[in-house]
Amino acid sequence: xxxxxxxxxxxxxxxxxxxxxxxxxxxxxxxxxxxxxxxxxxxxxxxxxxxxxxxxxxxxxxxxxxxxxxxxxxxxxxxxxxxxxxxxxxxxxxxxxxxxxxxxxxxxxxxxxxxxxxxxxxxxxxxxxxxxxxxxxxxxxxxxxxxxxxxxxxxxxxxxxxxxxxxxxxxxxxxxxxxxxxxxxxxxxxxxxxxxxxxxxxxxxxxxxxxxxxxxxxxxxxxxxxxxxxxxxxxxxxxxxxxxxxxxxxxxxxxxxxxxxxxxxxxxxxxxxxxxxxxxxxxxxxxxxxxxxxxxxxxxxxxxxxxxxxxxxxxxxxxxxxxxxxxxxxxxxxxxxxxxxxxxxxxxxxxxxxxxxxxxxxxxxxxxxxxxxxxxxxxxxxxxxxxxxxxxxxxxxxxxxxxxxxxxxxxxxxxxxxxxxxxxxxxxxxxxxxxxxxxxxxxxxxxxxxxxxxxxxxxxxxxxxxxxxxxxxxxxxxxxxxxxxxxxxxxxxxxxxxxxxxxxxxxxxxxxxxxxxxxxxxxxxxxxxxxxxxxxxxxxxxxxxxxxxxxxxxxxxxxxxxxxxxxxxxxxxxxxxxxxxxxxxxxxxxxxxxxxxxxxxxxxxxxxxxxxxxxxxxxxxxxxxxxxxxxxxxxxxxxxxxxxxxxxxxxxxxxxxxxxxxxxxxxxxxxxxxxxxxxxxxxxxxxxxxxxxxxxxxxxxxxxxxxxxxxxxxxxxxxxxxxxxxxxxxxxxxxxxxxxxxxxxxxxxxxxxxxxxxxxxxxxxx
Numbered sequence: 194x195x196x197x198x199x200x201x202x203x204x205x206x207x208x209x210x211x212x213x214x215x216x217x218x219x220x221x222x223x224x225x226x227x228x229x230x231x232x233x234x235x236x237x238x239x240x241x242x243x244x245x246x247x248x249x250x251x252x253x254x255x256x257x258x259x260x261x262x263x264x265x266x267x268x269x270x271x272x273x274x275x276x277x278x279x280x281x282x283x284x285x286x287x288x289x290x291x292x293x294x295x296x297x298x299x300x301x302x303x304x305x306x307x308x309x310x311x312x313x314x315x316x317x318x319x320x321x322x323x324x325x326x327x328x329x330x331x332x333x334x335x336x337x338x339x340x341x342x343x344x345x346x347x348x349x350x351x352x353x354x355x356x357x358x359x360x361x362x363x364x365x366x367x368x369x370x371x372x373x374x375x376x377x378x379x380x381x382x383x384x385x386x387x388x389x390x391x392x393x394x395x396x397x398x399x400x401x402x403x404x405x406x407x408x409x410x411x412x413x414x415x416x417x418x419x420x421x422x423x424x425x426x427x428x429x430x431x432x433x434x435x436x437x438x439x440x441x442x443x444x445x446x447x448x449x450x451x452x453x454x455x456x457x458x459x460x461x462x463x464x465x466x467x468x469x470x471x472x473x474x475x476x477x478x479x480x481x482x483x484x485x486x487x488x489x490x491x492x493x494x495x496x497x498x499x500x501x502x503x504x505x506x507x508x509x510x511x512x513x514x515x516x517x518x519x520x521x522x523x524x525x526x527x528x529x530x531x532x533x534x535x536x537x538x539x540x541x542x543x544x545x546x547x548x549x550x551x552x553x554x555x556x557x558x559x560x561x562x563x564x565x566x567x568x569x570x571x572x573x574x575x576x577x578x579x580x581x582x583x584x585x586x587x588x589x590x591x592x593x594x595x596x597x598x599x600x601x602x603x604x605x606x607x608x609x610x611x612x613x614x615x616x617x618x619x620x621x622x623x624x625x626x627x628x629x630x631x632x633x634x635x636x637x638x639x640x641x642x643x644x645x646x647x648x649x650x651x652x653x654x655x656x657x658x659x660x661x662x663x664x665x666x667x668x669x670x671x672x673x674x675x676x677x678x679x680x681x682x683x684x685x686x687x688x689x690x691x692x693x694x695x696x697x698x699x700x701x702x703x704x705x706x707x708x709x710x711x712x713x714x715x716x717x718x719x720x721x722x723x724x725x726x727x728x729x730x731x732x733x734x735x736x737x738x739x740x741x742x743x744x745x746x747x748x749x750x751x752x753x754x755x756x757x758x759x760x761x762x763x764x765x766x767x768x769x770x771x772x773x774x775x776x777x778x779x780x781x782x783x784x785x786x787x788x789x790x791x792x793x794x795x796x797x798x799x800x801x802x803x804x805x806x807x808x809x810x811x812x813x814x815x816x817x818x819x820x821x822x823x824x825x826x827x828x829x830x831x832x833x834x835x836x837x838x839x840x841x842x843x844x845x846x847x848x849x850x851x852x853x854x855x856x857x858x859x860x861x862x863x864x865x866x867x868x869x870x871x872x873x874x875x876x877x878x879x880x881x882x883x884x885x886x887x888x889x890x891x892x893x894x895x896x897x898x899x900x901x902x903x904x905x906x907x908x909x910x911x912x913x914x915x916x917x918x919x920x921x922x923x924x925x926x927x928x929x930x931x932x933x934x935x936x937x938x939x940x941x942x943x944x945x946x947x948x949x950x951x952x953x954x955x956x957x958x959x
Contacts, residue, residue, distance in 0.1 A: 245319045247555050248523045250623045252321045252580075254338050256366075257348035258358035259327035259924060262378040262504050264291045264305055266348055267324045269510040273435060274313035274320075276610070280433055282505075293324040295612035298716060306713055308334040308567065310578065310609045310625060318518040321625045329358050329926035330710035332365075332657060333689045337566045337635060339365050340654045341580035341625065344521030345373040346513065351385035351501075353896060355393040357863040357926050363398045368655060372491050374498045374520055375400075376513050380408050381415045381503040384891045391499055400497040401464060403457035405487070406512050407450060408501045409443060418501055418509045419446060421453045422480050427512060434507025461486045464495035484519070491520045524553040524623035529582050531562055531638070535648040549649065551582040555621035559584040561592060561641040564651040565633050568686045571612060577631045578609070580624075582651065584641060587619045591642040594633055595650055600642060605629050635688060656688045658775065659704035660858045660903060660927050663711050664729030665692070666701070672724040679722045683714055690714060702732065707925070708907070733904040734858060735941060736930060737807035738774070738816040739851040742767040747846065749839035752830075759827035760839035762788070762796065764820045766847065774816040774856075774930060777804055781821050788824040788836070795833035796821060799840030808848065810855055810941040811948070819844070855938045857902050861928040864897040864913065866921040871895040873916045881905035882934070900928055904937075 255263045264283050268291045271277045281289040283303050290300035293309040305326040312321045323338045339345065345366055349359060366373055375394060377387045387408060394400045406418040409426060417428040419442050426443060430436040442450055458478060461468045465486045471478045478486070490496030498520055502509015532546040552559045561584035569576045586592070590603045607614040607627050620626045633639075636654050640646035667676045680692045680701075690711075691704045705711045711728060719725045744765040751758040769778060779797040788796075797819075804814035819840075826836075862883065866874050868890070874897055875885055883901035890896045906925060913921045933941070 245317075247525050247553060247623060249318050250321075250523050251318055251518055251521055252341070252343045252524065252623065252625060253517055253521055254323045254325055254335075254342045254345045254371075255348060256325050256335055256339070256345050256362045257327050258350070258353070258356040258362075259304060259329075261327060261348045261350045261353075261356075261359075263327060263348050264293050264324055265504040266346070266376065266378065266510065266513070267291075267293050267311075267322060269434075269504050269507065270322065270514055271311065271313060272433065273511055273514065274315050276311065276313045292611050297720070298713060304328060306331055307569070308338045309611050311611055312608055312625070315514055315518055320514075320518065323625075327358055328709060329361060329924065330705070330707035330713075332361060332706060332926075333687060334567075335362060335365055336656070337654045339369045339371050341564060341566045342369075342371060343524055343527045344517070345371050346517060347373045347375045347497075349375060349377050349390050349394075350382075351377050351380040351387060351390060351503075352382050352891075352894065353865065354390040355397045356896075357861050357898070357924050360397065360861075361926050365655075367494075370494065372494050372521060374405075374491065374500065374513075374516055375402065376509075377499060377501045378504055380411055380501055381413065381506045381508070383412055384894065385411050386891075387411075387499075387501050394497065394499070401460050401490075401495060402497045402499050403460045403487075404453045404501070405457075405498045405516055406500045406502070406509060407446070407453060408509070409446065415503055415506060415508055418512060419443075419450055420512070421450055421457060422483050424450060424454070429508050429511075434510070437511060458483065461490060461496060464490050464493075488520045492522045492526055527553075529553075529651075531582070531649045531651050533649055551622075553583070553622045555585070555623065557585045559622070560643055560646045561586050561590075561639075562646065562649060562651070563592075563639045565631075565637045565639065566635060566654060568633075568635055570682055570686065574629050575631070576609075576627045576629055577633055578625065578627050579639070581620055581622050581626065583622050585619060585621045592639045593642055593647060595638045595640055595647060596634075597637075598647070599632075601631060601639075603628060634685060657706065657927070659689055659691060659706060660734060660860075661707055661711065662702050662704040662732035662734060663708075664700045664732075665703045665715070666727045666729065668725040668727060672722075675722040675724040676718065676726065679718045679724060683717070700729070704734075706927075735810060735812040735933070736775070736815045736856050737809055737812050737853055738814060738856055739766060739768050739848070739853050741852050743847050743851040745843055745847045747839060747843035749835065749842060751835075751838075757830040758832070758835035758838060759830035760792075760836040761825040762821060762836070762839055762843060763824055764822040766844070766851065767818050767820065769816045769818050777801055777815065778818040779821070780818060783821055783823060788821075788826055789831075792826065792831065792833055792836040793821075795835075795837035796840040799837040800844055802837075803841045803844040803848075807853075808845070809853065809945065810938075811945045812855065812941075814848070816856075854932045855941060856930040857904060857933045857937075859900050859928050859931045860903050860906060860925040862899045862901050862906070862923055862925040864899070864921060864923040866895055866897070866913075866917050868895050870917040870921060871897065874913065874921060875899075877909075877912060877916060881909065901925075902931075902933070903927075 255267050257263045268280055271292055272280050277292050281291055283291045294300055294305060296306055299306050308323050308325045310323050325335045325338050377390050379385060380387060391402050394402050404421050407421055408415055409417045409419060417426055419426050424442055426440045428438040430438050462472045468478055468486045487498055491498060498516060500509060500513050500516055504510055529551040530548045533549050534546045563579045563581045565577050565579055567578035586603060588603055588606050591600055593600050606617050606620055608617055609627055638650045640649055667673055683690050684692060689706050693702055695702050703711055715726050715728050742765055746763045748761045779800055781793055800819045807814045864874050878885060878899045878901055881901055882905045883899040886898045886900060888895060888897050913923055
């Protein structure tokens with residue numbers, strides 16, 4: 194099959210960037226004949242990947258807001274590259290479902306729950322692809338995928354445009370410095386408008402954009418796309434759009450394409466010196482110079498190429514694949530760093546570990562360094578997903594987990610094709626692969642069995658904090674063992690899913706990123722472990738904090754015969770602002786030897802433990818910095834325990850003297866509703882304590898953006914569907930913490946008072 198496809202692909206190359214063009218019936222027949230052949234030749238393709246040059250490798254992710262068409266796009270990519278022989282849709286109406294949605298829950302709900310990896314070849318390029326979820330509740334899957342990828346495709350709905358999760362994904366790409374190209378999908382839908390979506394990219398995400406392809410027709414008249422740079426039309430014939438037909442640009446579109454090309458050059462002029470010099474010389478850049486500038490600026494994240502199409506209607510996907518290979522970086526064009534935590538580095542007195550730049554060359558000469566970014570248990574057992582950043586790894590090699598120091602043997606190596614494993618003997622820098630049966634956690638660094646690399650760790654993965662808690666109760670007490678196994682497995686796989694036992698109520702409390710997040714895990718416990726559970730009322734994570742600076746001078750003295758306790762600390766507490774308002778910070782400013790440095794751990798731990806339970810509502814205390822300036826110790830009675838107690842009791846006393854408030858998580862909510870229901874929906878958000886930020890859309894559909902306290906959003910989907918006759922939908926993501934209303938704070942304090950768990954003051958300021 195592969196020889197047949199490659200033979201025809203070599204006949205003609207696409208002017209977009211050298212991708213394949215299939216233009217006649219003979220080629221179409223060859224594809225149809227090849228499609229019915231068994232997929233065994235793909236194993237030979239796996240072995241051939243080790244010979245691919247570094248500059249021909251692409252590691253990309255498909256990311257977007259929920260229901261923008263990411264998985265549909267990926268399904269077409271797999272089909273056009275010969276990785277699958279038939280196209281199946283996301284919701285699995287034919288009983289099969291999309292290849293990348295391998296979980297039964299994904300096929301039933303029509304959403305992506307976990308990221309899935311695959312790979313394929315496109316011309317001379319070897320492409321690793323990770324399809325990520327679009328729902329905010331599964332944002333950790335996007336985080337760890339973007340952490341190991343070199344580029345991304347940002348898929349946008351041609352009607353809705355930039356939505357709440359689009360903004361979240363954009364922030365994640367910015368966090369990991371991931372270049373991206375944009376694909377405006379669903380242009381076959383009513384009210385689709387690519388110009389409006391491009392404008393939203395510029396205004397909301399602050400992207401410098403320019404069209405690379407532009408649609409021929411919209412809605413039901415969508416026929417193909419025009420290459421803006423090369424100025425020709427591409428039509429997608431055949432049963433599934435696999436045959437590309439090139440013609441001249443339609444006459445009615447020529448003025449528009451001319452304007453778009455001028456806008457593209459102008460956008461590049463603002464960020465690329467080469468194009469700017471040509472422009473200032475009053476010359477016109479050639480098409481090749483424009484493409485080279487697009488690549489440079491895309492890799493530098495100063496320009497975002499925009500492509501158009503409809504994956505469901507098989508329009509515009511091959512040019513997207515061409516653009517991803519042409520404009521997104523290869524592993525050598527992305528700088529990746531590790532930290533050297535060796536004793537020799539510590540002995541130099543540096544406050545921070547030394548950063549080491551990874552060498553991406555695909556050779557055995559460099560020490561192997563890999564990052565475990567995802568864990569998954571499936572029918573093959575426990576799988577660990579890796580990105581290899583340096584060196585190579587061969588089956589049978591020994592490597593070391595730098596977190597635990599354990600030496601492990603590589604008994605198997607495989608590449609994943611969704612839920613299918615394909616064995617390989619060796620992997621090199623730039624590859625994404627899996628190993629079965631390892632004992633590790635997400636974010637562990639694995640290195641070659643060498644003393645020179647034992648203290649090296651890769652840069653970490655950002656893990657967002659859970660925002661919703663619910664009680665979990667097993668329906669059948671006999672299933673407690675299975676319940677424990679499920680909890681342990683899910684916590685290991687997903688750092689945003691945590692469980693603990695409340696010491697007072699005795700309930701098991703599960704925390705996650707949203708109601709859907711916890712509901713999915715409850716269903717998986719029943720399906721995969723035969724352990725039905727009952728989800729209780731969600732618990733919002735309220736927090737207490739201080740508003741102003743409070744100075745302290747506290748003496749802890751206890752003498753009961755023999756060795757006593759003595760400690761005195763002086764300093765102040767102050768509120769943290771900005772991104773640190775959910776953290777605690779301890780600063781040691783003690784000069785001289787009034788307090789031994791050996792006691793600082795006890796002082797910091799006492800402060801942090803005291804913040805575990807506030808005295809007003811019982812919530813955790815956050816957003817406080819403790820600055821220790823002076824103190825006193827006793828040569829006999831002072832110790833780490835004495836200063837721990839001193840710090841603990843000091844905070845409990847002086848916290849009550851500070852002006853405080855209770856804060857709660859506020860969500861960025863986006864509601865999509867038919868226009869006639871917009872006033873009712875806005876009123877429902879205001880009733881729930883929300884503040885409407887903006888209302889936009891068209892005559893058919895309104896998009897309402899608001900900030901609403903999470904505590905008031907439970908059960909909103911039922912109300913929304915009632916108000917909109919089942920036509921409305923909403924998404925929400927965590928925005929920030931804000932002070933609660935006075936009435937809410939009073940009710941929380943009363944609830945805590947009535948519980949009988951009020952902190953009893955035993956110390957006074959006199």
